[in-house]
Amino acid sequence: MVLTVSDLAVARGGAPVLEGLSFSVAPGEALVLRGPNGIGKTTLLRTLAGLQPPIAGTVNFPEDTGAYASHADGIKAQLTVTENLAFWADVHGADLVDSVFEAFDLVDLRDRFAGTLSAGQKRRLGLARLGVIGRDVLFLDEPTVSLDGFSVKMFASWLRDTHLALGGIAVIATHIDLGLDAPELDLTPFKAAPDARGGSDEAFL
Numbered sequence: 001m002v003l004t005v006s007d008l009a010v011a012r013g014g015a016p017v018l019e020g021l022s023f024s025v026a027p028g029e030a031l032v033l034r035g036p037n038g039i040g041k042t043t044l045l046r047t048l049a050g051l052q053p054p055i056a057g058t059v060n061f062p063e064d065t066g067a068y069a070s071h072a073d074g075i076k077a078q079l080t081v082t083e084n085l086a087f088w089a090d091v092h093g094a095d096l097v098d099s100v101f102e103a104f105d106l107v108d109l110r111d112r113f114a115g116t117l118s119a120g121q122k123r124r125l126g127l128a129r130l131g132v133i134g135r136d137v138l139f140l141d142e143p144t145v146s147l148d149g150f151s152v153k154m155f156a157s158w159l160r161d162t163h164l165a166l167g168g169i170a171v172i173a174t175h176i177d178l179g180l181d182a183p184e185l186d187l188t189p190f191k192a193a194p195d196a197r198g199g200s201d202e203a204f205l
Ligand SMILES: Nc1ncnc2c1ncn2[C@@H]1O[C@H](COP(=O)(O)OP(=O)(O)OP(=O)(O)O)[C@@H](O)[C@H]1O
Pocket: 012, 013, 014, 015, 017, 035, 036, 037, 038, 039, 040, 041, 042, 043, 044, 198, 199, 200, 201, 202, 204
């Protein structure tokens, strides 16, 4: 299982954002996306994950092995932490294992309604979803936003010592160092030439 990207071009709102991207990520490896605000990290991650089509090139990894995570993580406010995780496990036909509560520091929050969690706690729950759904190829958009230093370290440990150690793959847009010893891809040189058409995609706003 390898993630292979060939001559990819991506667009947002009908306007090309990045072009000419080729790279591959092997099992057990992560790739960190770098670049200034607005360069196209979110657009690229969404395209890699199959949430929007590329305008050129190809993205290859085994079907049904990918998962995209951003701040809009689909937490159900009226369910407890445990019920949220059980729901996601169920949808993916996976078992909800106790170690997930520990890995994401949710042990004391098991019975709390998700709607009552703080921003950082919600983020931990959203990230814990990745620990239950058993997907091999993770596309992570600023996963550590709202997390305190301790939680960042916990998440980095899970990523390194569980997900990657078991042969998973991760492509991560992050402005902070997760201590992963992963290669970085600066997207700046891949900025698409300006497109006179411009455009707007209301559904994506
Ligand atoms: N509806 C739209 N129409 C045209 N351009 C858009 C539209 N929505 C976003 N863009 C532009 O697309 C570009 C890529 O945005 P994207 O969110 O992928 O960047 P990013 O690298 O993730 O940014 P950040 O680091 O700020 O999160 C930006 O320059 C943005 O202004």
